[in-house]
Amino acid sequence: MATRRDFLHMMAGTALAGLPLVGRTAQEPEPPPDIFDAQMLDLEFWVKPRTISVIRPQSGEKARLLYWKDGDIIDSAYQELCHLLRDVNGKETAPIDPKLFETLWGAQAFVQRFGIESPLEILSGYRTPASNKRLIEQGIPAARQSLHMSGRAADIRIPNLNAEVLGSLVQSFRQGGVGFYYREGPRGGWIHADTGLQRTWKG
Numbered sequence: 001m002a003t004r005r006d007f008l009h010m011m012a013g014t015a016l017a018g019l020p021l022v023g024r025t026a027q028e029p030e031p032p033p034d035i036f037d038a039q040m041l042d043l044e045f046w047v048k049p050r051t052i053s054v055i056r057p058q059s060g061e062k063a064r065l066l067y068w069k070d071g072d073i074i075d076s077a078y079q080e081l082c083h084l085l086r087d088v089n090g091k092e093t094a095p096i097d098p099k100l101f102e103t104l105w106g107a108q109a110f111v112q113r114f115g116i117e118s119p120l121e122i123l124s125g126y127r128t129p130a131s132n133k134r135l136i137e138q139g140i141p142a143a144r145q146s147l148h149m150s151g152r153a154a155d156i157r158i159p160n161l162n163a164e165v166l167g168s169l170v171q172s173f174r175q176g177g178v179g180f181y182y183r184e185g186p187r188g189g190w191i192h193a194d195t196g197l198q199r200t201w202k203g
Helices: 004-015 043-047 075-084 098-112 129-137 163-172
Strands: 050-056 061-069 120-124 153-157 178-181 190-194 200-202
Touching: 043 098, 050 075, 050 098, 061 075, 061 098, 075 098, 098 120, 098 153, 098 163, 098 190, 153 163, 163 178, 163 190
Parallel strands: 050 120, 178 200
Antiparallel strands: 050 061, 120 153, 153 190, 178 190
């Protein structure tokens, strides 16, 4: 199993230029195999109780919720998570695909194995059609048939974790699409994760 030192070493390498993995030079270290391949996780990882820590920078809300235990979703926690992923601008809440929460929790729980305890930042969750249209009109990346509008997508980041690392991890869950959005600055980029078709893109 990869060590935390291996993981942090790999993170430093990918953070140098925000380049995709195919752009690595021969001198850069390759990540340990289980860093990007969540399929190598054992069954125990998936059957343990699921507690997720999230923060919504746009509204300042924070929560740490046990939302799944013994094979069942805890409804009160699920409802609170749906509220946290609401359309903050449109002020509307909608049901969120439970498979999306599985992916979000899995990514956070996976990196916690390496000592990264940061909350998951939700930059965008559910969007009303009107909110989605406004983003397009403003030139902000948003698909006309965005899965955000059906509660099946979220734009996320984990502080101090390179977007490429997070996106590659989420991609290995094979639960849907992953978009990589690289940005300069102290906050870095983010990724889009959804429960639609398996595909990747860069924005």
